[in-house]
Amino acid sequence: xxxxxxxxxxxxxxxxxxxxxxxxDSGDGIQLVGHQFANATAIAGNDLSTLPDxxxxxxxxxxxxxxxxxxQISFGDESVKTPxxxxxxxxxxxxxxxxxxxxxxxxxxxxxxxxxxxNQGALEKAGYSSNPLEDxxxxxxxxxxxxxxxxxxxxxxxxxxxxxxxLKCKNFYMLGIMYWMYGLPLEPTVNWIKIKFKKTPELxxxxxxxLAAGSAYSEATEMFDARFQIKKSPVAPGNYRNLTGxxxxxxxxxxxxxxxxxxxxxxxxxxxxxxEILQTxxxxxxxxxxxxxxxxxxxxxxxxxxASFAGCLAATGTxxxxxxxxxxAMGLAVIxxxxxxxxxxxxxxxxxxxxxxxxxxxxxxxxxxxxxxSPLVVLAASSPADxxxxxxxxxxxxxxxxxxxxxxxxAYLSNGSEPFRIPKLKExxxxxxxxxxxxxxxxxxxxxxxxxxRPWAYAGLKGYEHxxxxxxxxxGDGAVSHDPENHELMSKLRAEKIARVAxxxxxxxxxxxxxxxxLVVGWGSTFGAITQxxxxxxxxGLQVSSAHVKYMNPLPPDLGTVMRRFRKILVPEENFGQFxxxxxxxxxxxxxxxxxxxxxxxxxxxxxxxxxxxxxGS
Amino acid sequence: MENTKLTARDFAPxxxxxxxxxxxxxxxxxxxxxTMAAMGLPHEKYVVVSGIGCSSRFPYYVNTYGVHSIHGRxxxxxxxxxxxxxxxxxxxxxxxxDGLSIGGNHMLHAIRRNIGLKIxxxxxxxxxxxxxxxxxxxxxxxKTKTTPMGTIDYPFNPARFAIGLDCTFVxxxxxxxxxxxxxxxxxxxxxxxxxxxxxxxxxxPFSEKEFDDLxxxxxxxxxxxxxxxxxxxxxxxxxxxxxxxxxFRSEIVEFEAGSIPAEVAVYDExxxxxxxxxxxxxxxxxxxxxxxxRASEKPSYEELYYNQVAAVGDTKGNExxxxxxxxxxxxxx
Numbered sequence: 001x002x003x004x005x006x007x008x009x010x011x012x013x014x015x016x017x018x019x020x021x022x023x024x025d026s027g028d029g030i031q032l033v034g035h036q037f038a039n040a041t042a043i044a045g046n047d048l049s050t051l052p053d054x055x056x057x058x059x060x061x062x063x064x065x066x067x068x069x070x071x072q073i074s075f076g077d078e079s080v081k082t083p084x085x086x087x088x089x090x091x092x093x094x095x096x097x098x099x100x101x102x103x104x105x106x107x108x109x110x111x112x113x114x115x116x117x118x119n120q121g122a123l124e125k126a127g128y129s130s131n132p133l134e135d136x137x138x139x140x141x142x143x144x145x146x147x148x149x150x151x152x153x154x155x156x157x158x159x160x161x162x163x164x165x166x167l168k169c170k171n172f173y174m175l176g177i178m179y180w181m182y183g184l185p186l187e188p189t190v191n192w193i194k195i196k197f198k199k200t201p202e203l204x205x206x207x208x209x210x211l212a213a214g215s216a217y218s219e220a221t222e223m224f225d226a227r228f229q230i231k232k233s234p235v236a237p238g239n240y241r242n243l244t245g246x247x248x249x250x251x252x253x254x255x256x257x258x259x260x261x262x263x264x265x266x267x268x269x270x271x272x273x274x275x276e277i278l279q280t281x282x283x284x285x286x287x288x289x290x291x292x293x294x295x296x297x298x299x300x301x302x303x304x305x306x307a308s309f310a311g312c313l314a315a316t317g318t319x320x321x322x323x324x325x326x327x328x329a330m331g332l333a334v335i336x337x338x339x340x341x342x343x344x345x346x347x348x349x350x351x352x353x354x355x356x357x358x359x360x361x362x363x364x365x366x367x368x369x370x371x372x373x374s375p376l377v378v379l380a381a382s383s384p385a386d387x388x389x390x391x392x393x394x395x396x397x398x399x400x401x402x403x404x405x406x407x408x409x410x411a412y413l414s415n416g417s418e419p420f421r422i423p424k425l426k427e428x429x430x431x432x433x434x435x436x437x438x439x440x441x442x443x444x445x446x447x448x449x450x451x452x453x454r455p456w457a458y459a460g461l462k463g464y465e466h467x468x469x470x471x472x473x474x475x476g477d478g479a480v481s482h483d484p485e486n487h488e489l490m491s492k493l494r495a496e497k498i499a500r501v502a503x504x505x506x507x508x509x510x511x512x513x514x515x516x517x518x519l520v521v522g523w524g525s526t527f528g529a530i531t532q533x534x535x536x537x538x539x540x541g542l543q544v545s546s547a548h549v550k551y552m553n554p555l556p557p558d559l560g561t562v563m564r565r566f567r568k569i570l571v572p573e574e575n576f577g578q579f580x581x582x583x584x585x586x587x588x589x590x591x592x593x594x595x596x597x598x599x600x601x602x603x604x605x606x607x608x609x610x611x612x613x614x615x616x617g618s
Numbered sequence: 619m620e621n622t623k624l625t626a627r628d629f630a631p632x633x634x635x636x637x638x639x640x641x642x643x644x645x646x647x648x649x650x651x652x653t654m655a656a657m658g659l660p661h662e663k664y665v666v667v668s669g670i671g672c673s674s675r676f677p678y679y680v681n682t683y684g685v686h687s688i689h690g691r692x693x694x695x696x697x698x699x700x701x702x703x704x705x706x707x708x709x710x711x712x713x714x715x716d717g718l719s720i721g722g723n724h725m726l727h728a729i730r731r732n733i734g735l736k737i738x739x740x741x742x743x744x745x746x747x748x749x750x751x752x753x754x755x756x757x758x759x760x761k762t763k764t765t766p767m768g769t770i771d772y773p774f775n776p777a778r779f780a781i782g783l784d785c786t787f788v789x790x791x792x793x794x795x796x797x798x799x800x801x802x803x804x805x806x807x808x809x810x811x812x813x814x815x816x817x818x819x820x821x822x823p824f825s826e827k828e829f830d831d832l833x834x835x836x837x838x839x840x841x842x843x844x845x846x847x848x849x850x851x852x853x854x855x856x857x858x859x860x861x862x863x864x865x866f867r868s869e870i871v872e873f874e875a876g877s878i879p880a881e882v883a884v885y886d887e888x889x890x891x892x893x894x895x896x897x898x899x900x901x902x903x904x905x906x907x908x909x910x911x912r913a914s915e916k917p918s919y920e921e922l923y924y925n926q927v928a929a930v931g932d933t934k935g936n937e938x939x940x941x942x943x944x945x946x947x948x949x950x951x
Contacts, residue, residue, distance in 0.1 A: 042948070235950050236950070238949070241943060241944060258938050265702055284941075285927050286927050286930040298691060298724075302698065308698075309685055310706065311702065329691065332688050336685075425937075425938055460706055462662045465682050465683050466684075467686065468686070469668075469687060480633075480678060
């Protein structure tokens with residue numbers, strides 16, 4: 001592609017990382033190019049983190065401010081832990097995309113705009129009275145206007161496609177430009193196009209031509225005076241794949257079922273941003289995966305409880321409002337002591353709230369949100385790839401302890417992606433299924449002395465016929481019992497069983513010194529931002545460490561000791577202090593909160609500012 | 619498989635059954651034990667699933683696998699079991715309140731999917747366990763604890779509800795008519811898709827007189843009609859009344875006993891329209907129908923599901939690592 005000598009010396013700068021944001025109308029294929037770009041950077045050996053950001057309306061009017069779809073990616077060496085705060089390069093496909101995103105771009109950054117889309121009508125829709133590409137308002141930015149529509153039409157004028165078909169390819173033109181700029185290979189996307197448009201070879205050809213043309217244009221034109229080489233990330237050898245958090249959770253469930261040598265049953269009802277788990281699993285039916293799209297959230301968890309009673313590894317997935325609906329059935333899963341994985345991909349609440357935006361505000365609902373004494377295990381994933389590890393761990397605990405386990409993910413993790421190292425079979429955890437006693441010795445509520453798990457005798461298994469249900473059962477034999485002492489005993493046993501999961505929790509890792517002025521304690525999706533902020537703070541000489549919690553219930557047994565070695569504790573979270581409240585209750589400590597409830601992820605700058613504020617004030 | 623033949627007694631519970639003395643549920647329970655024994659499957663292949671209510675204590679009283687779940691959700695729990703393991707014979711026991719009020723949505727979707735569940739809906743037209751409030755089948759104008767001036771909610775007709783949803787097997791039985799209930803359960807047991815059986819069952823404390831007329835030897839022959847595939851629709855103490863369908867309407871004709879006019883309809887349980895007309899019969903204009911209203915063949919949900927899986931081809935043998943790699947993995951050396 002780049003064989004011909006350039007007309008002008010192009011400067012190649014090497015950077016540790018860069019943040020790029022693609023933005024355009026929701027019909028412009030922004031998520032698609034973003035995803036392709038992410039794959040290309042990953043294949044080129046970069047670490048990366050992505051953040052898709054799209055409107056909740058199915059399709060806002062074309063060109064309107066409400067219809068702007070964005071995809072941000074940060075890529076580079078191992079320092080990349082988040083999709084970045086502000087883009088260094090903003091690519092806008094129309095004026096609305098510029099209007100929505102410009103406030104988040106620092107002066108001096110690069111703006112690449114599809115100048116053809118900046119016509120009178122589109123400018124008015126975006127609220128511009130004159131063309132910002134020409135009127136000097138962007139004087140402090142490096143603006144690179146590219147007539148993408150015209151260039152795409154020129155490229156495809158002999159293709160035989162209609163004008164509207166041709167214009168649909170323009171996103172690949174822009175992608176080609178970006179590939180050139182960052183020295184990324186076109187091949188992965190070319191291969192993807194070939195598979196995607198297998199049935200329409202004329203479109204496959206057109207998209208390939210446009211992609212190559214975009215790259216060639218950048219090579220030939222003199223407007224781009226710089227190319228960038230982004231430092232690679234030193235990664236462990238192995239096979240990699242770029243996965244979103246939702247895909248990672250889906251693959252973890254399949255993996256867990258395989259390790260357990262049982263069918264996977266996934267009952268679910270579509271809900272943003274969890275639906276992709278259901279969609280991913282639906283493709284794998286032939287792999288001993290039973291996927292049941294139910295009539296509602298309640299049916300989803302109930303069918304999964306039934307499947308668990310029938311011996312499947314059962315799971316259900318949802319988002320906040322759906323978790324509320326599943327609440328009563330979770331109580332049933334607790335009292336019947338059946339293994340069940342419940343993935344809650346949190347979004348902004350309450351009620352419908354912000355369906356496509358991220359939050360961490362279902363923590364208390366997950367840990368406490370049921371009637372009665374109803375403890376279950378809650379885990380939180382910290383990155384898109386960690387959704388795999390955490391969901392797999394949830395399944396392992398569910399089976400070992402015969403309990404429902406909630407996995408907390410959120411919109412930020414579920415849609416974001418990062419390279420995922422495909423594990424070798426031998427690296428995966430062991431699944432201990434509680435051994436069944438001989439039929440003659442079997443009682444439904446007899447318990448493993450170590451874990452307190454009851455035996456998982458499932459329907460269809462000869463000699464273990466028994467009845468379970470929502471009514472309190474007597475200890476051991478499992479007959480319905482209203483005996484007051486028995487109820488208290490059973491409540492204690494169920495609580496003690498969950499408490500014993502603590503034995504499986506590894507020691508809390510502290511990043512930085514083991515004692516000092518400040519420990520930043522995080523959970524879930526804030527991992528990347530906290531790590532980046534703490535690294536930055538330590539570089540400037542501040543005495544700060546961080547610890548990240550995955551086990552939300554029960555809490556890690558050493559967490560109190562770890563925290564007490566620091567004078568101050570900061571808990572950044574995307575809610576009004578739910579984890580902080582849990583820590584206060586558990587350890588009688590008074591952590592400082594950094595809270596954000598804007599449907600946006602906390603970013604490292606915000607955390608860094610808070611760290612500085614605390615340490616300077618102390 | 620061992621060849622020991624099971625009897626009704628093998629399905630009887632080890633625990634005492636706690637329903638009010640004289641409750642119609644006892645008789646139905648005995649018929650279910652008998653039907654399961656007659657079906658010939660081993661113990662472990664049966665699962666009884668229920669929701670909440672008096673009838674929903676049923677799983678505790680059948681010596682098989684059982685789940686006493688939460689209010690209204692039995693069809694959902696049962697669907698998960700059946701889809702996980704289609705070899706199991708899965709029975710749902712529910713009441714009019716449980717199955718048609720809080721659980722209405724699950725009921726209608728189980729029927730829509732034609733999933734292989736045997737759903738027994740005990741209809742006593744009252745909330746019995748919560749002691750006497752109106753249910754979705756309480757007849758218009760009935761005074762209950764929550765409707766002291768009489769109900770103004772039009773009642774559901776459960777059999778018609780199921781027929782309206784194109785349920786592939788729909789029948790109505792009566793707790794005191796053992797022979798009828800037995801025949802119905804036996805056929806439901808052998809049905810492939812969703813079998814929906816409504817059983818009129820009186821609640822001694824709260825709807826004691828509800829079905830008295832239908833059981834009164836003096837009145838019952840004129841107030842009820844038994845539908846049977848291939849048999850003419852006749853009823854009456856003297857077997858001298860018949861049903862005629864004219865212009866999509868049902869009419870009653872009287873004739874001399876023994877000489878059934880040709881215009882009297884011969885019942886066809888595979889005919890959805892006939893089933894719909896029959897299910898709408900209300901006393902006193904028409905006799906209340908009992909028997910198998912609808913029995914038709916259609917692939918079940920689980921059958922369609924596993925056929926799709928078979929069509930894709932078995933990839934179970936694939937290495938987990940291959941599966942995880944997918945088509946777009948790359949290698950770092």
